[in-house]
Amino acid sequence: xxxxxxxxxxxxxxxxRTMVKKLWTKLVxxxxxxxxxxxxxxxxxxxxxxxxxxVVLIYILHHFRPSFYGFGDNIIWAVLTVxxxxxxxxxxxxxxxxxxxxxxxxxxxxxxxxxKIAILCGDKGRVVMTSIFxxxxxxxxxxxxxxxxxxxxxxxxxxxFILTFCLVSLSDVSGNELLEMAYERLLTIIxxxxxxxxxxxxxxxxWIGKDLHNKIAGNIEKVADFLEGFGDEYFNDTENSEDENxxxxxxxxxxxxxxxxxxETMAVLARWEPRHGRFRFRHPWxxxxxxGNLTRFxxxxxxxxxxxxxxxxxxxxxxxxxxxxxxxISMESGKALKEASLMIKKMSKSSSxxxxxxxxxxxxxxxxxxxxxNPWEGADHLEIIPASTVASLLIDIxxxxxxxxxxxxxxxxxxxxxxxxxLHRGVVQPISDSDGxxxxxxxx
Amino acid sequence: xxxxxxxxxxxxxxxxRTMVKKLWTKLVxxxxxxxxxxxxxxxxxxxxxxxxxxVVLIYILHHFRPSFYGFGDNIIWAVLTVxxxxxxxxxxxxxxxxxxxxxxxxxxxxxxxxxKIAILCGDKGRVVMTSIFxxxxxxxxxxxxxxxxxxxxxxxxxxxFILTFCLVSLSDVSGNELLEMAYERLLTIIxxxxxxxxxxxxxxxxWIGKDLHNKIAGNIEKVADFLEGFGDEYFNDTENSEDENxxxxxxxxxxxxxxxxxxETMAVLARWEPRHGRFRFRHPWxxxxxxGNLTRFxxxxxxxxxxxxxxxxxxxxxxxxxxxxxxxISMESGKALKEASLMIKKMSKSSSxxxxxxxxxxxxxxxxxxxxxNPWEGADHLEIIPASTVASLLIDIxxxxxxxxxxxxxxxxxxxxxxxxxLHRGVVQPISDSDGxxxxxxxx
Numbered sequence: 001x002x003x004x005x006x007x008x009x010x011x012x013x014x015x016x017r018t019m020v021k022k023l024w025t026k027l028v029x030x031x032x033x034x035x036x037x038x039x040x041x042x043x044x045x046x047x048x049x050x051x052x053x054x055v056v057l058i059y060i061l062h063h064f065r066p067s068f069y070g071f072g073d074n075i076i077w078a079v080l081t082v083x084x085x086x087x088x089x090x091x092x093x094x095x096x097x098x099x100x101x102x103x104x105x106x107x108x109x110x111x112x113x114x115x116k117i118a119i120l121c122g123d124k125g126r127v128v129m130t131s132i133f134x135x136x137x138x139x140x141x142x143x144x145x146x147x148x149x150x151x152x153x154x155x156x157x158x159x160x161f162i163l164t165f166c167l168v169s170l171s172d173v174s175g176n177e178l179l180e181m182a183y184e185r186l187l188t189i190i191x192x193x194x195x196x197x198x199x200x201x202x203x204x205x206x207w208i209g210k211d212l213h214n215k216i217a218g219n220i221e222k223v224a225d226f227l228e229g230f231g232d233e234y235f236n237d238t239e240n241s242e243d244e245n246x247x248x249x250x251x252x253x254x255x256x257x258x259x260x261x262x263x264e265t266m267a268v269l270a271r272w273e274p275r276h277g278r279f280r281f282r283h284p285w286x287x288x289x290x291x292g293n294l295t296r297f298x299x300x301x302x303x304x305x306x307x308x309x310x311x312x313x314x315x316x317x318x319x320x321x322x323x324x325x326x327x328x329i330s331m332e333s334g335k336a337l338k339e340a341s342l343m344i345k346k347m348s349k350s351s352s353x354x355x356x357x358x359x360x361x362x363x364x365x366x367x368x369x370x371x372x373x374n375p376w377e378g379a380d381h382l383e384i385i386p387a388s389t390v391a392s393l394l395i396d397i398x399x400x401x402x403x404x405x406x407x408x409x410x411x412x413x414x415x416x417x418x419x420x421x422x423l424h425r426g427v428v429q430p431i432s433d434s435d436g437x438x439x440x441x442x443x444x
Numbered sequence: 445x446x447x448x449x450x451x452x453x454x455x456x457x458x459x460x461r462t463m464v465k466k467l468w469t470k471l472v473x474x475x476x477x478x479x480x481x482x483x484x485x486x487x488x489x490x491x492x493x494x495x496x497x498x499v500v501l502i503y504i505l506h507h508f509r510p511s512f513y514g515f516g517d518n519i520i521w522a523v524l525t526v527x528x529x530x531x532x533x534x535x536x537x538x539x540x541x542x543x544x545x546x547x548x549x550x551x552x553x554x555x556x557x558x559x560k561i562a563i564l565c566g567d568k569g570r571v572v573m574t575s576i577f578x579x580x581x582x583x584x585x586x587x588x589x590x591x592x593x594x595x596x597x598x599x600x601x602x603x604x605f606i607l608t609f610c611l612v613s614l615s616d617v618s619g620n621e622l623l624e625m626a627y628e629r630l631l632t633i634i635x636x637x638x639x640x641x642x643x644x645x646x647x648x649x650x651w652i653g654k655d656l657h658n659k660i661a662g663n664i665e666k667v668a669d670f671l672e673g674f675g676d677e678y679f680n681d682t683e684n685s686e687d688e689n690x691x692x693x694x695x696x697x698x699x700x701x702x703x704x705x706x707x708e709t710m711a712v713l714a715r716w717e718p719r720h721g722r723f724r725f726r727h728p729w730x731x732x733x734x735x736g737n738l739t740r741f742x743x744x745x746x747x748x749x750x751x752x753x754x755x756x757x758x759x760x761x762x763x764x765x766x767x768x769x770x771x772x773i774s775m776e777s778g779k780a781l782k783e784a785s786l787m788i789k790k791m792s793k794s795s796s797x798x799x800x801x802x803x804x805x806x807x808x809x810x811x812x813x814x815x816x817x818n819p820w821e822g823a824d825h826l827e828i829i830p831a832s833t834v835a836s837l838l839i840d841i842x843x844x845x846x847x848x849x850x851x852x853x854x855x856x857x858x859x860x861x862x863x864x865x866x867l868h869r870g871v872v873q874p875i876s877d878s879d880g881x882x883x884x885x886x887x888x
Binding site: 037048049056062079083127131135136142144146147166257258260262297300301304307373374381388 | 478493496523524578582584586701747815816825826833835836
């Protein structure tokens with residue numbers, strides 16, 4: 001009997017081992033997955049901690065002062081409020097909190113009124129009247145939610161309004177009892193929202209306005225990275241020798257292509273935020289959307305340009321004839337955007353974007369005059385078309401870059417950026433005159 | 445005494461009149477605003493009606509069978525569920541409903557378990573244990589919500605899970621009473637969700653899958669509109685004589701530029717929907733996203749092209765030398781996209797997109813051979829650059845159009861589109877051979 005028993009034990013330990021091993025790999029995988037989420041944005045760890053903390057806070061408060069809430073069951077409303085209202089950013093939390101408090105107050109008051117009116121109509125009349133009230137309010141407010149303007153700021157409030165109105169007007173109790181109940185619920189929701197807002201603002205706050213600010217600056221920088229690198233990349237005579245891994249800067253701009261929706265959402269939420277850091281309460285958030293849109297238009301052009309990096313290149317012999325002005329345009333445009341992005345990041349006025357835009361415009365003029373000399377005389381038109389398209393797109397991009405820099409300038413004056421020592425020294429390099437002399441104007 | 449009295453009455457009626465007038469203008473304005481929201485999408489009226497109906501349905505059910513829900517106060521949970529779960533589209537409603545039911549069940553079960561464990565630890569131990577449980581669950585699940593994959597499908601469920609878990613484990617009652625309470629709440633939520641889902645599916649349902657389907661087809665059509673009109677518009681010798689109002693087709697493609705986010709949301713929601721119309725349960729929704737992305741890339745190119753419609757036009761003398769092949773390319777690309785869009789709309793296989801792609805490719809070859817003959821010999825390079833850029837972009841667009849048509853083809857085979865009589869007759873027009881003879885191949 002010993003042998004089968006041993007065999008059984010062995011196979012059992014074997015099964016157990018594989019199971020433990022499997023579980024371990026799964027656990028390792030899961031931990032890795034969690035780590036990745038956190039590494040993308042470490043503030044997520046802090047936010048999760050804050051939610052846990054806020055819920056426990058309410059529990060402790062309830063445990064030591066159960067009389068505080070009037071009656072025990074109401075703790076659920078406070079917990080409900082905290083879990084739903086507490087969002088990652090201060091703007092979203094404040095928006096939801098105010099929406100919830102205001103909507104509960106309005107819905108509750110209207111609900112009590114409709115309840116009183118319905119009672120006046122007798123027993124059967126009450127059912128009819130309540131049905132009508134509830135139907136009309138639910139129908140109308142649901143319809144209002146489709147308005148894009150109202151939806152952006154008050155969508156959550158409108159749901160809560162319907163909800164509260166229905167709860168109060170459908171309630172079985174009435175008279176003073178109803179009033180008391182409504183009052184207590186409003187109180188718990190105010191307490192819940194206040195706890196959520198307090199925790200959100202005072203423990204490592206995440207300001208969505210700042211996020212928007214950084215995002216816009218980041219998008220400009222991504223487009224700038226491409227432009228700065230484009231010249232060397234396109235006029236490179238050798239065939240793609242390096243691997244593509246080192247050329248991440250050529251793809252980063254793609255993120256700017258589809259960020260319109262998130263920028264708009266952020267701008268709406270940012271308007272709820274109070275003064276923080278160097279952002280005033282009425283910071284010109286709309287200006288950021290304008291800059292974002294202009295950056296996106298520039299990114300569309302960059303997208304069109306990027307096609308010519310890879311296929312159907314004009315032979316180097318012809319390409320090289322416009323190399324200098326084209327490299328100058330893309331380099332100076334890139335620098336102008338980098339400086340504009342830096343200006344936003346540091347929130348300081350600076351004249352260096354203008355200087356680089358001027359350089360880029362000069363380089364564009366220089367490119368035009370090169371083109372006027374018919375540099376490709378006698379070449380196959382089909383072969384030079386890619387190069388001439390690159391030239392044309394680059395000339396267009398200078399216009400876009402100028403618009404972006406002007407918008408940033410406008411933001412700087414609207415948001416009272418502080419004038420600062422020039423962040424970098426800029427040098428204007430005009431096209432050499434016909435007599436060959438070169439004027440170099442240094443701007444301090 | 446009579447005169448001042450009359451005066452008083454007159455001024456009073458006057459004030460009343462202005463007030464009524466003001467109110468009337470406001471009412472007219474508001475009605476207009478409401479009408480506009482409705483006209484954008486008349487299904488919004490129906491949806492609002494459905495929400496009102498569902499809430500009244502619950503009230504009536506509660507009024508005639510108060511015993512049905514066990515205890516009266518629970519009606520609030522049913523109303524809460526209906527108002528929050530009932531969304532415009534079936535996909536969103538089903539997703540929220542299932543999320544809510546599953547999350548309530550899971551959270552409730554876990555909450556009851558944690559409550560029982562906490563009670564075993566004595567009076568003081570209970571507070572500590574409950575705090576730890578609530579904190580860990582709230583913290584971990586909130587963190588999980590940041591995972592983009594989970595967020596897309598289960599975000600609402602995760603909030604409800606935290607909520608229910610907190611409510612049950614923090615509850616003052618325990619033992620059988622707690623079990624009973626949890627069971628009754630789950631039941632009302634199931635009833636509420638079921639009413640919401642039933643009303644949503646059986647009264648004028650709005651299928652988000654169908655919306656996505658139409659949206660993708662619509663975006664392709666918008667790009668096609670531009671391409672069909674581009675040739676005539678660009679090679680028009682006369683200066684902008686017509687007003688811009690008649691040229692809406694030149695701007696419609698812009699909507700396709702920034703629709704990425706909404707397409708992705710729709711695809712996630714569409715996966716919840718059961719078989720409806722000619723859409724199966726596992727309809728290849730991902731394929732739509734692929735087509736959407738390709739259309740967007742084509743729209744970026746169209747955006748680059750549209751710049752050349754307005755400024756820095758090459759003189760007509762030079763432009764006209766590439767007029768024919770360019771007009772053919774844009775017209776045939778536009779037709780190919782129109783047919784592809786029609787193929788999606790009618791859900792029927794068709795070979796006509798292929799035919800038009802072939803025509804467009806032939807036209808591109810023809811353009812290339814025109815360019816090889818150096819049509820602009822002797823012209824100012826700066827002047828011909830815009831025209832050559834247009835030519836280059838059009839050649840690129842043919843590649844994009846071919847990719848879109850291939851993706852639509854793939855969708856047709858994955859989604860089992862029915863083969864149909866060709867929707868339109870297509871004609872292949874190859875480049876005229878050197879001997880001048882033209883072969884016309886008709887495809888039935």
